[in-house]
Amino acid sequence: MKISPVAAxxxxxxxxxxxxxxxxxxxxxxARIQSSNGIAVGAxxxxxxxxxxxxxxAMQARLASLQVLDQGTxxxxxxxxxxxxxxxxxxxxxxxxxxLPGVTTxxxxxxxxxxETSKTVEGTERTIPxxxxxxxxxxxxxxxxxxxxxxxGAATRDAVTAAPQFSVSPPTAAPAAIATPTAAGxxxxxxxxxxxxxxxxxxxxxxxxxxxxxxRMLKSTKDNLKLVKPRxxxxxxxxxxxxxxxxxxxxxVEVEVEVExxxxxxxxxxxxxxxxxxxxxxxxxxxxxxxxxxxxGGVVTQVIGLGGSWLRGRRTYYxxxxxxxxxxxxxxxxxGRSGFAWQFRPVLGRECVRSAEKQTFxxxxxxxxxxxxxxxxxxxxxxxxxxxxxxxxxxxxxxxSLRENSLVWDIRNYGAIMDEANGPxxxxxxxxxxxxxxxxxxxxxxxxxxxxxxxxxNTIVREGSGLTxxxxxxxxxxxxxxxxxxxxxxxxxxxxxxxxxxxRTVAGTQESRADSPRISGHQVTALDESYTLLRLDLCDxxxxxxxxxxxxxxxxxxxxYSDAPIERDLNKGTLSAVIPTAxxxxxxxxxxxxxxxxxxxxxxxxxxxxxxxSRTEQLILLEQGSSWAKFLLYGSRLSxxxxxxxxxxxxxxxxxxxxxxxxxMLEMTADQIKSHRRIAVSRPGERPILIEIPAVExxxxxxxxxxxxxxxxxxxxxxVFEGEGLDKLKQVLFRKLPIPFEAAKDGKSVRLxxxxxxxxxxxxxxxxxxxTFEAAQTPVSVEVVSAKLETVGR
Numbered sequence: 001m002k003i004s005p006v007a008a009x010x011x012x013x014x015x016x017x018x019x020x021x022x023x024x025x026x027x028x029x030x031a032r033i034q035s036s037n038g039i040a041v042g043a044x045x046x047x048x049x050x051x052x053x054x055x056x057x058a059m060q061a062r063l064a065s066l067q068v069l070d071q072g073t074x075x076x077x078x079x080x081x082x083x084x085x086x087x088x089x090x091x092x093x094x095x096x097x098x099x100l101p102g103v104t105t106x107x108x109x110x111x112x113x114x115x116e117t118s119k120t121v122e123g124t125e126r127t128i129p130x131x132x133x134x135x136x137x138x139x140x141x142x143x144x145x146x147x148x149x150x151x152x153g154a155a156t157r158d159a160v161t162a163a164p165q166f167s168v169s170p171p172t173a174a175p176a177a178i179a180t181p182t183a184a185g186x187x188x189x190x191x192x193x194x195x196x197x198x199x200x201x202x203x204x205x206x207x208x209x210x211x212x213x214x215x216r217m218l219k220s221t222k223d224n225l226k227l228v229k230p231r232x233x234x235x236x237x238x239x240x241x242x243x244x245x246x247x248x249x250x251x252x253v254e255v256e257v258e259v260e261x262x263x264x265x266x267x268x269x270x271x272x273x274x275x276x277x278x279x280x281x282x283x284x285x286x287x288x289x290x291x292x293x294x295x296x297g298g299v300v301t302q303v304i305g306l307g308g309s310w311l312r313g314r315r316t317y318y319x320x321x322x323x324x325x326x327x328x329x330x331x332x333x334x335x336g337r338s339g340f341a342w343q344f345r346p347v348l349g350r351e352c353v354r355s356a357e358k359q360t361f362x363x364x365x366x367x368x369x370x371x372x373x374x375x376x377x378x379x380x381x382x383x384x385x386x387x388x389x390x391x392x393x394x395x396x397x398x399x400x401s402l403r404e405n406s407l408v409w410d411i412r413n414y415g416a417i418m419d420e421a422n423g424p425x426x427x428x429x430x431x432x433x434x435x436x437x438x439x440x441x442x443x444x445x446x447x448x449x450x451x452x453x454x455x456x457x458n459t460i461v462r463e464g465s466g467l468t469x470x471x472x473x474x475x476x477x478x479x480x481x482x483x484x485x486x487x488x489x490x491x492x493x494x495x496x497x498x499x500x501x502x503x504r505t506v507a508g509t510q511e512s513r514a515d516s517p518r519i520s521g522h523q524v525t526a527l528d529e530s531y532t533l534l535r536l537d538l539c540d541x542x543x544x545x546x547x548x549x550x551x552x553x554x555x556x557x558x559x560x561y562s563d564a565p566i567e568r569d570l571n572k573g574t575l576s577a578v579i580p581t582a583x584x585x586x587x588x589x590x591x592x593x594x595x596x597x598x599x600x601x602x603x604x605x606x607x608x609x610x611x612x613x614s615r616t617e618q619l620i621l622l623e624q625g626s627s628w629a630k631f632l633l634y635g636s637r638l639s640x641x642x643x644x645x646x647x648x649x650x651x652x653x654x655x656x657x658x659x660x661x662x663x664x665m666l667e668m669t670a671d672q673i674k675s676h677r678r679i680a681v682s683r684p685g686e687r688p689i690l691i692e693i694p695a696v697e698x699x700x701x702x703x704x705x706x707x708x709x710x711x712x713x714x715x716x717x718x719x720v721f722e723g724e725g726l727d728k729l730k731q732v733l734f735r736k737l738p739i740p741f742e743a744a745k746d747g748k749s750v751r752l753x754x755x756x757x758x759x760x761x762x763x764x765x766x767x768x769x770x771x772t773f774e775a776a777q778t779p780v781s782v783e784v785v786s787a788k789l790e791t792v793g794r
Contacts, residue, residue: 033243037401039251039382042237044409048449049233050494052363056275060209068199077188094171094306106158215272218265218367227265229365231274232375232411238358240344247351249384249398251344254330257411258337259366260374266367270338271376273329275363281325322347323392325358337379338364343394345387364411374412380405424490428502429547432595436562438480440595442500444490445473451493457486480558483595484551484602502596504546516601517543517550517592524584524609524637529617529689532581536592536605541573550575553591555583585614585636609637613662617681617691622665625747626725627774629673629696633664637683644688645680646672669774670698706771706780709749714764714786717756721780725773726750733770734760760784 186194218227240251257271299306324347332339342360346353366375383402386395426445433441448469454461454476461467467476478488489497518539525533536552543550549568551560552575559577560566566577575592588610593602617635624630632654635641639661643649646668654665666679673696682688706723727747732739739760740753752769755761760769764786771778 037382037384037403038240038242038246039253040239041253041380041382044378045235046412046414047233047235048493049231052233056209060206063202063206066202068195074188074192077191080187104160211274215274215365229367230370231363231365233361233363236360238360240353240358241355242352246384248387248389250387250394251353252341252383252385254339254341254381256332256337256339256379257364257376259376263368263372263374265369268336269367270336272365273338273340273362274365276327276340277361278325279327282321282323372413374410376411378409378411427500434561438563439477440480440483441475441477443473443475448474449493453491455489455491456482480561481556484553484558484593500596501598502548504594516603519592519603519605522607524607526683526686526689529691530581531578532584533576534579535574535576538573541570544568544570548594550592550594552577554579555587582616584610585616611662613659619691619694621694621696624696627670627728629668631666633666635662637661638664641681641683643679644682646676706778708782711785712761712782714761714784715756716761719752719755720749722749728773730772730774734758
């Protein structure tokens, strides 16, 4: 027998509908669904606690900025009407009698009627009326017989009496004639009370966000030290899938937490619950209630009718909160544990909790050290409780809904972003790139959490202000002086800092050397009046073959990269750099190190040729005569320096003996100063350097004024003359005869002797004298008087 395909399909459908065919996979799914209670809690997730703390701090700052107490509002409420009370009594009654009946009269006059009867004898059948309503059938046979009958009636009168319908209308009470004021409001004191309540609520929330000291502080039972408890934020992914079994029921997820015993410092103290999120999730719903009662009635009699009605009504409207999620705490039965729970309730008129994925968080403080590997453990149970929707009350646990999670999760410490001992992975000489402008580009090939930043000394480099995050790391620019003198830290979101340190490795190998280079000596060579060549001799020249390369730091500047190159001689084991002389003079100490080195490995070396008193070579005018000038020469290493040009100029000691290397005095004639703009100074084995001579103005010799200190009387043997540069005086002539003289040490006066014997003061006349200096002769006219005191006419 052959069965059609359509019949086979229909037969299979009938068997499936009767339950005779079941897929094993479907049976397994149904068994899993039936065994589940509709609440699934995933593995707890550890979140960055600093992120939550920053958000809580931001909320606390926003709360602190709220200004609730408002003086203007209080002033406007003074004298306000707080309420209105109005009572109305109104009574009305209606009474009425029935109306008189109405009569309708109809007049009828007399009536007259005639009846005619005809007969036909011929045998023809006819219908003859015999009255008003009677007919008679006759047959005519050929003859006709007519009969006439007349009837007369008397006049009549008809009278109809009509009684009207009698009904009663209920009375209406009179409305209120006085309008109710609409400007009612709370008084000033009530408004102040409400503002204070809101202020206290804000203070309560701020304290809640700040957290209690008992939750944050710990007194260790091991060493009796006060510590700050480490905090961690844990998230619980919760999936709700209720079915028909869970109508009018609340889903409950309970969590118990205990401290890791090996890391416990509180002597069995339970973890502190510092925050539960969400604490509460509600919906605002409107509740409207209205009830009306109306009673009315009336009484009607043949004499009077009465009617009345009564109405009573009530209407309420208010907003209520329908709770969807509620966080609670409880005390577990086992000591040393803390318990908290979340309740998920049906809302908005639903019979069951809405199927959804819920994400909840808890912040815990553990009585352990910050370096503990594990903080504690988590235990989870789920169940349903019956729910009275009308009263909003929870009832007993729904039978068969309790599930104890068989898994126990550890709370690990993920506080550090990386291992501080090893630093960022892969950070080395290849991670830095010279930019040629005194900066290096630093690349860190490692993924970092958001909000990670770099601290260079006291400078913060964040994303958008010099720090760039990439798919496989981040990069930033650093100044060379900062890379050798400051600690550069990668700061995580939790505030933990990890230094960026490069361990040097031998070129071409993986061998690393962590020892410091040692300096055996140095050599200083002046290149010109502004720059000095500094050469440092290393004890171990293999340090020159290690990356990153060694650099010299002088005066806060790094020498060794493209903006300030140095020479590294691997054969001789030397480092040579051209450094401004002013830098070495101001700071006669250099440092040999490398970029991102451990500051403890940097080597400092003193350049003894320079001292704190050293400075760039410079001449300063000290004293000036008519044909000479004295200068002070400031510089460094002057004790072995000599003046090559102009010839004959010598460096003389000046000041303290210890200043011999940084301070000297030079004396030059006017001719030397006028003919040279610079002097050439040389040190043994070095090139000469040029030092500029400051500008000096000299007066001509003919203009030099010499005069006697006082009048010279006849017969005087000595006379004192005053002037400038007299210590350079060679001779004094009178009529080509030399006059003995004695010059003062300061060169400002000279005493002439034997004037009487030479005839200078023999008579009271004017005498001419000639003063001879190194570069010129100055004639002076002297007037000899008879007495020092004389009358001078005006």
